[in-house]
Amino acid sequence: MDFALGEEQRMLQDSIARYLESGCPLERVRDVAEAGDARADDVWQELTNLGVHGVLVGEDYGGVGLGLLEAALIAEALGAAVAPVPFAASAVMAPVALADAGSGEQKEAWLPRIAAGEAVIGIGVSEQIGRRETDGVRAENGRLNGKAMFVLDAAAADALLIASDDGALHLVDPSANGIERAKLKTIDRTRTVAEVVLSDAPAELLPGSADNREPLLRMIDAGRLMLAADTLGAAQTMADKAVAYAKERRQFNRVIGSFQAVKHMCAEMAAELEPCRSLVWYAAHAYVAIPEEGRLMACHAKAHLSEVGKFVARKSTEVHGGMGITDLLGLHYWFKRIGFNRQLLGAPELVREEAAQAQAWV
Amino acid sequence: MDFALGEEQRMLQDSIARYLESGCPLERVRDVAEAGDARADDVWQELTNLGVHGVLVGEDYGGVGLGLLEAALIAEALGAAVAPVPFAASAVMAPVALADAGSGEQKEAWLPRIAAGEAVIGIGVSEQIGRRETDGVRAENGRLNGKAMFVLDAAAADALLIASDDGALHLVDPSANGIERAKLKTIDRTRTVAEVVLSDAPAELLPGSADNREPLLRMIDAGRLMLAADTLGAAQTMADKAVAYAKERRQFNRVIGSFQAVKHMCAEMAAELEPCRSLVWYAAHAYVAIPEEGRLMACHAKAHLSEVGKFVARKSTEVHGGMGITDLLGLHYWFKRIGFNRQLLGAPELVREEAAQAQAWV
Amino acid sequence: MDLEYSPEYRDFRDEVRAFLDENKHQAPGPRGATPGQPPNSPKAWQQLLIEHGYAARTIPREYGGYGAEPDILKTRIIAEEFARARVPPGHSGDNRLVPTVLELGTEQQKQWLVPPSVRGEMSWCQGYSEPGSGSDLASLSTKAELDGDEWVINGQKIWTSGAQNADMMFCLVRTEPDAPKHNGISYLVFSMDTPGIDVRPLVTMTGDAFFNEVFFTDVRVPKDQIIGKRGEGWFVANTTLRYERGGLGDPNEAENRFNRIADIMQRETVGGERLIDNPIYRDRLLKLQGQILAMKFNGMRVLSHNIKGEEPGLPRWIVKLNGCELNHQMAGLAIDVLGELGLLYDGSPYLRDGGFWQARYMLDLGLIIGGGTAQIQKNMIGERALGLPKEPKVAEAGA
């Protein structure tokens, strides 16, 4: 009985965090964000070398074959550094779905390239959570019609994995005829989402997802866990920055951290955020080890981190006073990353409803 | 254009507040509460002389014929003093319903006695808001069957005004055959509620309420406004006591009010509570002068004061530290009064739903 | 309790409406969004408004105003009617500088500064905050030393809105370095064209640059361009602050925003269901409505006190704290109910209300912080309105 990270897990997280500190400082994030491409290729390459993209890909496919907890630790590190690289969709949701429901050929075709950082797969599932500005996606004899909104990690994607309204999953080549991909600009410039219009677009079904929603739902669970972990990392950075600023900034001849009002804002951030770490650990562990709890915990991790992240993003900004809202300090990159994670793959109210269903309350 | 109390209105409220200060101090409240009868007869008598019970009764029936705003000012003063006397039901809801829907005989029979403090009328309408532990009340040819729960001001009532499920209002003699009245003990010992079991109980219909829910709903609006005003008064007292305590109590060689944490709790109570006064004034004014806004404003006054009252009750207790939870200080009389007002005539979530209906959102 | 306008004011409202119907065609386009700046309405329009008493209403005629007695209700009616007609209102020069000069300036200063400001020929920016002096404004360190007949200014200001377009700045500088901090400050006015002034835009989280940093290097200003006496600048500035107050957290503005969100929720859908039909979103909306109505009526109460020349007290002290918080909450609700659509920004396809809600969510957080953080507001409410004691003073060595 030991509710803690193992040595290797800590080392994995440290190695990535340490690299990002030097390889992906705020200035680098700023360049990529302002260029608007939301992918730092040098960072992407180095993360490949660190095994990030293959974290969930089995060793037989050239990955490192670790579990969702390790993936969550990586997501946390990426969020902490607001790293502008695809991860949740391309390195987690896609491999999970391919492993669950993909054919041998499909796994052969994609898993090694994902692990090698040679392929990015975008994920279009928003319609199956809460349709907005679309009538959904219909699949008929190998073709997709309709519109997928807010497709994750879509910008540089070599393939798209789109869910149709029956819950089936389809691989789509974004360069094929009948597919139009348009970028949607959000407040968060470190990740990309796109609109994908499908007009008789050729699509390749993941066989295991035919007449079976479970692969879709498991993939969404995994994606929600990643967004929760990403928020955990981003919020922890904001809380740490607030404490550091409160120790150094002086007003009225005192460091402001000695004022109860500021001190208590810092304490409240810590009190709210610290238990979230345990929730994310447990939810990621349960996803693999206690599947009957997996969905409930993934929902709570996503919803609770969304609420706590919102709180911390605000309070940290307040502790920073006017500087908190300037671009000079760049605190807003974390603020916006947290805001992005809150709305994608289901806003808290919607996800909590799913948690109610997961325990048969409704 | 003058959004303020008139001279007479201020005088009315002051005169009652001043009397209660001397005539109904905490010790008196304590005696009555511990005796468990929830009616201080001496206070009742003096309030009669001050015209409290007749505030809404027309002068032609021996009352003072004032409006709902004046009634709200009285309710506020009673709440501020946690005065153990019936008011919301007997002096407001009953006269409103009788005036709206009563026959000439019914008005003759009851309004003068209400104004003279000689009769108390209890009100049973909970079933029409949210049924609990009852299947409701059915009316058939002059008889009532069923069970009315949480009948307000029921203890010493000379008559009961019960709503049947069709929305009609019925006067019932509690001493008649087929009626059993049992007291329900709540945390608040300054008001009474009772369960009333009706078995073919003889009942007298208010003719204006036949096939017309409006008199019932207007009566509920008026009652909710009184509970909101009562909470306003009780919460204001709690906030004032907290500020006074914070100015006098010393810890760490400082009055605790000089600590930001305590100061800010006091500031937050003031910031939350002060606008509530304007809301109650407006809602009570609108009830008479802007009827099309009456229901919406009554709902918001009830719901919002319930939330703010809960907040202030807690924060004021916290500012008082350990003493706040002792019976020595008696702060809990206000705490419990606010808790009572929150749940009666519709808890906030239910009342806000009615506010949504009132503006056709659902 | 009387919510009706008396005949005099009903007539006045009719008069304003008649004027607008007749003249709105001459009105220029809507004023720029940049706060703190006078509207960019052409002088002719401003002149017309002054003649009719709809601009610079209470400024004496000898200084270019209309010279009417102050009448809060008429001022409000003018504002309401111009807003209703979507016609750019007039201005009174600068609502911080002009009243201050009229109250504390010399006759020569009044003649020099007020008429052109009122005509819209002289625009202003405010030089108060500094990087090291936010909440503790009185600790400001930008210094001005007298050299012959000129002040020589060195230092830096921040949060200077409109500095890139303003003709003039009113500025707090430290002239008596050895005096206690509140008694060492002076209030200077000078042209933004003065050599040695460097204005750099300050980009905020919204991506816009409403604000600026302003750097002073040996900026020379004539000795007599000081309002009030040497070392009294702090008290002069507080006069300004008194006039500025109430600009933030306007309850009517809050109600307008609320109605926009209620409309969105009745128009937009998620999963085919109207947002208003989601009971959790609906309850959040209703909770906000209760708070917003309470603040609206609180505002009517404050107005009524002001009309009667009474000090409103607590009802006024809480306006900024509650108003900014409610605006931030509303923007947060709008974003949440719009879900992924609420994240869109920066001219994206499907963008709602031009990204207004994301911008407000960030701007209103900025307003919670700026102009006295929420923490400072709570100190003021606790100390000035509730009479709680100040924090015990701490020695310079403190912390």
Added chain:
Amino acid sequence: MDLEYSPEYRDFRDEVRAFLDENKHQAPGPRGATPGQPPNSPKAWQQLLIEHGYAARTIPREYGGYGAEPDILKTRIIAEEFARARVPPGHSGDNRLVPTVLELGTEQQKQWLVPPSVRGEMSWCQGYSEPGSGSDLASLSTKAELDGDEWVINGQKIWTSGAQNADMMFCLVRTEPDAPKHNGISYLVFSMDTPGIDVRPLVTMTGDAFFNEVFFTDVRVPKDQIIGKRGEGWFVANTTLRYERGGLGDPNEAENRFNRIADIMQRETVGGERLIDNPIYRDRLLKLQGQILAMKFNGMRVLSHNIKGEEPGLPRWIVKLNGCELNHQMAGLAIDVLGELGLLYDGSPYLRDGGFWQARYMLDLGLIIGGGTAQIQKNMIGERALGLPKEPKVAEAGA
């Protein structure tokens, strides 16, 4: 990440279960609800538990304990299994006094105080708080003066739970009035039967008297009934506090309460609709569930640190603040969903759960205040866990 118990502990759990199956029939009735009191289980039962190592487990044999090495996991398993079997657990005398005496007492004091406490023949109450010394405990003023071979105690204590039934009190008194406040305190132990002690019940808002006021008038206590040295009582007491810590805000207890509310909401109805079918109540329940799960797992994390002898740090510092708040929130939700039924109290007809939720709503607010208010907790988290500076000291003249 390993949530399984190792074979050794699975065996231990089986062993405890087997013992309980075999012996639970001998167990006395459930312990009294009054906190701070040892259970009223007959000595025989306590003795049996000690013999098997299920009570006084880590207390040395020579002082009447079982003498086992500390093993947090086994201690937890024992607690879990006794709770599961609804059998009154044993005790270790007093979880504040006994460890303190064992660590800092003289051999003679250990022999005198520990064995009877462990046997349940000597019960304790704590004399720390005073009317004038709550958050600022070290300012306590109850004084003890040495007169020959006796301490003479005068003053008053408050919040003394169980004082009416306790045999003994451990008490903080000021013995060095001229020393700095933390260095002028001593830690005395004495019988509650000593002449001059007057115990008065302190009724709280729940209507119960868990607590007492204790008045001392020339109470004479033998000189050697002091634990530790003169003037070191503050540091002795902190040893006690260290042991006491963690008692509050137990996440498993929170989870049990949560499950009770979830049951109520699936069982009870309003207007014929199940409470859980009200989306707004349901969402409040779900929000709480997320927080409670997070604190439950945080508790597992703290436990794992403790097992490994590591200082948990922040995860432990936040337990009381969050735990008490969550318990208060849960009680508030239970009351709200029950509506008017939630107001019932004091044996009323239709009373739910014997009035548990109203009592908890008030008691948990008391716990948010007591044992270091939420404000003090936030100071500790900020200063000790986050390393933020303390409030600058204020002169005696301050405030």
